[in-house]
Amino acid sequence: MFRNYIITAARTLWKNRLFSLVNILGLSVGLAIALVIYLFVSAELSYDKFHVHGDQIYRVLRIGNINGEKYLIGVTSPPYATALETDFPSSVTSAVRVMTSDGQVTYQNHSFREENLFLADANFFEFFSFPLAKGDPATVLSTPNSVVISPEIAKKYFGDADPVGKTLRVDNQYDFTVTGVTAPNNLRSHLNFDMVASLAMFADADWYSNWWNNNLYTYVQIATPTAAAQVEAQLGAFIDKYLGDDFANFGSRIDVTLQPLSEVYFQNDVRYDSVLHGDRGAVMIFAAIALFILMIACINYMNLSTARAGRRAREIGVRKTLGANPGTLIVQFLTESFLVALLAMVIAIAAVELLLPVFNTEFALDLQLPLTDPHMQLLLGAVLLIVTLAAGSYPALMLSSFRPVRVLKGRSPRLAHTIFLRKGLVVFQFAISVVLIIATLLVGRQLDFLRNK
Template identity: 40%
Template sequence: MLKNYIKIAVRNLWKKKFYSLINVLGLAVGIFCCIFIFLYVQDELSYDKFNTHSDRIYRVASDITFGGNHFELATAPAPMAYTLKDDFPEVREVTRFNNQGDYLVRYKEQVFKEDNVVFADSTIFKVLTFQFIEGDPNTALTAPHSVVITQTAAEKYFGSEDPIGKTLRFDNSSDMTVTGVVKDLPQNSHFHFPIYVSMSTFADSKNTWWLSNNYNTYLLLAEGTDAAEFEQKLNNHVLKNYVLPQALQLLNVTEEDIASSGTDIHYYLQSLTDIHLHSNLTVELGVNGSIQYVYIFSAIAIFVLLIACINFMNLSTARSAGRAREVGVRKVLGSGKSSLIGQFLFESVLLSMIAFLIAMAGVQIAMPYFNELSGKSFDPALFTNPELMIFLIASSLMIGLLAGIYPAFFLSSFQPVKVLKGSVSQGAKSKKLRSGLVVTQFAISIILIIGTVVIYQQLQFVQQKNPGYEKSQVLIVENAYGLEQNLPVFKENMKRLPQVENVTISSFLPVPSSRTDTPFYTGSQMTNENSVSMQIWNVDYDYIPTLKMEMADGRNFSRDMGTDSSAIVINQKAADLFGFENPIGEEIRTLNEFGEDEGYTAYHVIGVVEDFHFESMHQNIGALGLRLGRSSGLAAIRFDAAGASEIIQTARREWDKLAPDQPFSYTFMNSSFESMYRAEQRMGTIMTIFSALAIFVACLGLFAMAAFSAEQRTKEIGVRKVLGATVTDIVSLLSKDYILLVLIGFAIAVPIAWYTMSGWLKDFAYRIDINIWMFIGAGAVTLVIALLTVSWQSIKAALMNPVKSLRNE
C-alpha cells in the first residue's frame, strides 16, 4: 500500500507542478520561520536554568517610594545578605554582587579594558553553578584582593601560563591575585563577567546601613520552602527590626508620620529563571530580554505557519473537482474512505517533508545572519543534536497532518455515483471556507504590518525626540582615568584644536550606566515632607556647554565664582519635587554619613537645567543634581561635523603621548544613546522580515487561487470577451471578490493590532500615539499587494484568445 501511496502522490504532485510548488514553497517559508523562532524562544526561556538549584534560587528586589520618587531596584541593602543567613533558617546560602563597571587591567606589559568587573561574595559558588578548572571554590574569594577569572579571560591574559598566583593590576593602583579559573558560563545567563573580585576587597560591603540599596543579592532557599510565605516573613522581620528603626532615626519622625507621608519600602523575591524575561529594574546586572518579545515572536511563527497551512487547505479544496473523478473511480474499485484519507494525508506529509528539507537548507544558510540580527550565537551544528532533529521532524509531520486533514476528509467524502456522472460541485460551503481562510491570511498579514509600522514609528520617535542635549558630534574617550595626572593636559590639548568646540571630563553622561540616588532635603532636619531622592553627578565647568543643555533658570558654574564649590545645578524635575517657586539661592542638604544627626553638606542652587533624558525613554525623567567635583571616567569632545576622523586620530595621538601604555578606546554619544534601544531595533527588524515573509506566503496562496479561479472560469471569460467585455472588465470581475476579502480581513485586524501594540507601547514612558493613518496605510499596502497578485493572473486570463478558450472548453 505504501508503494502505491508513493506512486500516486508523486504522479499527482508532478501533474500539478505549479500548485505543488506553491504549497511546498509556502510550507518551507513557514517552517523556516518556525525553526528560527523556536530556537530564539527556547534560548530565551532557558536562561539560568543550567544552575543545579535554579528552582530554589531567588534575587531580593526592592520597591521603594521615598522623596517624591518611586524606585524599583534589582538591589538590596548591604546587610541584607548576612541578615538573611543569620535570621532565617529557610535560607541555605546567600551571595551578593556589586558591579563597579569597567577597569583597566594589566598583566606585565599587556593592558586590557574590562567592561564588566564585578565584586562577589565568596559564597557565590555555593549558590550558583560554576565549573572550576583551577582553584578551590570554598576559598577562592575569601581573601581580600583575590579574583576568580573565566577560562576566556585566563587565555587572554596568560596564554599557556598557569594563572593561579599571578597578579593583575587594576587601574594602575590595586593588585589582585588570581585564585581560581572557571569555565565560561553559558550564553543563556544574565551573569556575564570575565573577572570576579572578592567582596571583602570592597570596604562598603561591610556597612550596616539599611536605607542604601547597592547590592544584587541572591539566596538559595531550603527545599520545600514556599517563596511567597518566605517573602512575607522577610518583610515583616526585616522592616520591623532593621529598616524602620534606621528610618525613624534618620527622619526624626514617628511611625505614623512615615505611614501618612506615603513613604513605603517593600522587598520581594524574583525567581532566578524569571529575571531575564520578567525583570527590567534599575541596577540590573545586564540587559534583560522581555517576555513580550517571546510572545510576539511565537505569535509570528504561528501566524506564518498558519498562513502556509491555509494555502495548502485552500488549494486542496479548490482543486477538489479536479480529483473528484479519481475519488469516484477508486471508490468503485473498492477503496474505502480510510484508504483515501490515508492517500491524501500521505501526499500532505510528503509535501511537508519536502518543505522541511528546503527549510533546513535555508536555515543553515541564514544562520549567521540570524545570529547577527538577534544577538544570539546559535551554531548550525546544533542540528546534529538527535533530540532536536526528532522534535523538528515530528513537528514537520504534525504540520503535514494538520494542513492535510481537512482536505483529506473533504475529498474522501465524495459520492462515486455523482462524481462519475460529472454532477459534483464544490458548493457554497467550500467557497465560504476558502474565502474565510483568505480573510484569515490577510488579517494576519495586516496585523503584522501594523505592528511593524508602530514599532518603526516608536523607534523613530525615540531617535528624533529632543533628549534635552545634543547627542550628535560628540566623541566619548573611555577610561579617561588611565591618563591619571595628565588628564587636564589631554583636555586642554584637545580644546585647542580648531575643529573642537568644547571638552568635558565626567563619569556621568546621559547614556546607560549604573547610578544610585541620594536623599536631599531642605531646612534644618530631613523629614518625609521636605526630602527628595535624586541622583548627584560630579561634573566640571564645561559639562553643560559641551552637551549644549539649556538653562531654565539661573546660570552654569563659573570659574570666576569661588562660592561655586558649594553650588549645585538641579534639573526642572528636582525643582518641582522640592516645590521651589524661585529655586535660585535656595539651600538643599544631604547627610555626610548615613544615620548621623550631625554632619551634612549644604549646597546653594545657582541654576536649573531643562530636563534631559539620562535614562531610557522607557522611564520618566527623575530628579538630578550637578555639582563641581572630580570625576574622571570619560572625556566628551564636541567637534565640528566634518572633523570626526581627524578628531579620532588626534585624540589617539594625544593619548599615546600622555599614556603610551594604556589602551585607547572611544565611542560616539549617539551610538551609546542608540544602544539603549537595541532590543527594540532588533525586534523591529525581525518583525519587518517576518511580516514580509508572511505577506509573501499569503500572496503565493492568493496567486495560486487567482490562477485556479481564472482556469475554472475560462469559458465564461471567453463568452464575455466575444460579447464585448474589455480587459478591464475581466480584471475587475476576477479581482472584486478578493478585494472584498482583504477589506474584511482589514476590519478584523485593526482592533487586534490596536490592542496588541497599545500594550507594547505602555512599556515606554514617552511614546507615540497610534494614529488612524497607520491602519489605513497597512490596509492600503495589503490591498495593493493583493491587487497586483490577482491582477497578474486576471490580465493573463483576460488577454487569452476567446476562440481558443471556447474551443478548449
C-alpha cells in the same frame, strides 16, 4: 502497503512538480521563520533555569516610597547578606553578594576595557551553578585577590597559555591572580559576567559595613517556599532592627522583599538594576507570530489543494470505480501532504542552519539548532505531524468525497462548499496579516533592544 502510498504520492507530486514546488517552498518559508522564532523564544525562557537550586534562590530587593508611590530597588548594601543569615539561621541556608562593575584590565602589553567585571563572595560558584573548566567552586574565590575569567577573556589576554596563576591588573590599582576559568557553555543568566573577582579584596573599605551604601546585589537560598514566605513576613521587623532609628530620623522608611530567581530576568521595572533583562511581552508576541505564520502557511496549502480539486476529480472517480474506498483515498492524500511537509521541513532546517549565524551576528545572540537533542527531534516530529494534518486533512476529506458516477459522466464535482471555505480562509488570512503587521511594529522595538542588549 505504506510503501505503495509513498511511491504513489511521490509520483503524483512529481507529475505536478510546479504545483508541488510552490507548496513546498511556501511551507518551508513558514517553517523556517517559525523555527528561528522558536529558538529565540526558547532561549529567552531558559534564563536562570540551569541552577541546581534555582527554585530556592531569591534576590533581596528594597522597596522605596516617593509621595506614596512604591518602587523596587535592585541594589542593597553589603551588611544585608550577613544579617539575613544571622537572623534567619533555620531558613536562609546561604547568601551571596554580587557587585557589577567595569574596569581597565591589563596584562603585559594587553589592555582592554572590560564592561562585565563582577565582584562576588567566595561562595559564588557554589551558590550558583556556573561550571568551571579550571578551579574548585569551593575555593576558587577564597583568597582576596583571586579572579575567575571566561574562556574568551583567557584567550584575549593569554592566548593558548594556561592563565591560572597569572596576574591581571585592574584600573592600574588592583592586582588579581587568575584562580579559575569558567567552562564554555550556552547557559543563559541575568548575571552576564566575563570576570568574577573576590569581593573580599574590599573587606576593609568603609562602605563594606555601611548599611546605607547600596552598591551590590544580595541573593539568599531558602530551603522551602513555606520558609521563604515566613522570612518575607518578618522582613519588616528585620529592617527596623537595623535601620529603624534612621527611619525615625528621616521621617521615611525603606522596606525589603524577596524576588524569586525565576522572575529576575523578565522583571525590568526595578530601579538601580544593571543585570541583564528581557521583555516577556515581546517574547509572547514573537511566539504568537510564529504560530500565525504557520497557520498562514498551512492555509495557503489548503487553498491551493482545494483549488485544484477539479483537476483531480477524474483520477478520484477512476480509483473509486476500481474499488478504492474513502479511507484509502484519505490516507493517500494525507501521505502526499506528509511528503510535502517533510520536504518543506528539510528545506527549512537547511535554511535555518545557513542563516542562523547571520541572525546571531546581527542581534548578538547565540542561538543553536540542536538536531541531536531528543527534545528537538520530538518537537520537529510533532510539528511535521501537525502541519500534515492541519494542511492536508480538509483537502483529503473533500477530495475523497467525490462521487465517481457524476465525475466519470463528465460533470464537475459540487465544490460550492469548498469555494465558501476558501473565501473564509482568505478572509482569515487577511485578518492574521493585519495582526502580524501590528505585531511587527511592536517587535521592531524588541529587535532594537536585542541589538543594544
